[in-house]
Amino acid sequence: MTNPGEESDSFDLASFLPFLLNQAAEEASLAFQNVYKGRYGMLRTEWRVLSHLGMYGRMTAKDIGDRARVHKTKISRAVRRLEERRFLTRSPDEADRRSEILQLTPAGEAAYRDLSGVARDYDAQLAARFSPEDQALLRRMLRQLADRG
Amino acid sequence: MTNPGEESDSFDLASFLPFLLNQAAEEASLAFQNVYKGRYGMLRTEWRVLSHLGMYGRMTAKDIGDRARVHKTKISRAVRRLEERRFLTRSPDEADRRSEILQLTPAGEAAYRDLSGVARDYDAQLAARFSPEDQALLRRMLRQLADRG
């Protein structure tokens, strides 16, 4: 019979990277989530769409999905809600009539400016626990983990 | 009017920690998720419950929820499914009759041994991209981010 804590030769749940990453991600997302939820009633995917459009300018739903690695059905529904709330508009893509070009309205841009400001401060506050070198290293390692496994 | 990519003084979405952490967590969880899902039809919370019982031995639902930071309704449902599949049993807690002591069955322990072995290898593989010092630093930083904000 298995004796807990004994047979687990060298597997330590508390250090398991997927577990740690999830804990950290959830904790780090929480406070900022309350901001976009509280101020604009947005869900995470809506904030992602908004921030991509704000950051990179006009793009199609596919572009956003590829960049943010979000499934197209989630994008589709987030876009509809943002459109209903007048944060973005769609216009036909002349080059490919299956797609639509998405673009923030002035209201959408105002929300983006507001939220990205909060995000910048929040990020600085999160990172402030670590030395500048460690911060840079952390981001580099996370980026590498995010890139295909 | 906002000119994308220009007004965003110093906010870089691609370096935003909550975003990066989420991407890394999702990517890092994916392959292992396929294992417990494929082999045992488990959901993430079920794997978490199983791994906590396997790692730390008999505990109550509350104990698991506290350690894993998972809401009690999720734990409750995960426990029920694990019980239905005969991976764990409940027995009354003599000291507090509101609680039940959860414990893996031999089948549950076998699944835990199997999965924790895979997890150990998988973790090593994930971490292998970094030097031992960087690995240790990464885990330390993640643990700190996970600990209350």
Add this chain to the structure above:
DNA sequence: TATTGTTAGTTACAAAATCAACTAATAGGC
């Protein structure tokens, strides 16, 4: 020992994510 407050866990209902099927447009042969 009543009374009030708290806690462990479950359940019901609402919100959201996932998956499959679908439409409309494009792309690549042939």
Add this chain to the structure above:
DNA sequence: GCCTATTAGTTGATTTTGTAACTAACAATA
């Protein structure tokens, strides 16, 4: 041009999660 395969995006059905309300047990105290 015509046929088939692929792609962008939407919709509906199913599954999973989240929120609130609930039961039963415990704890503190007057």
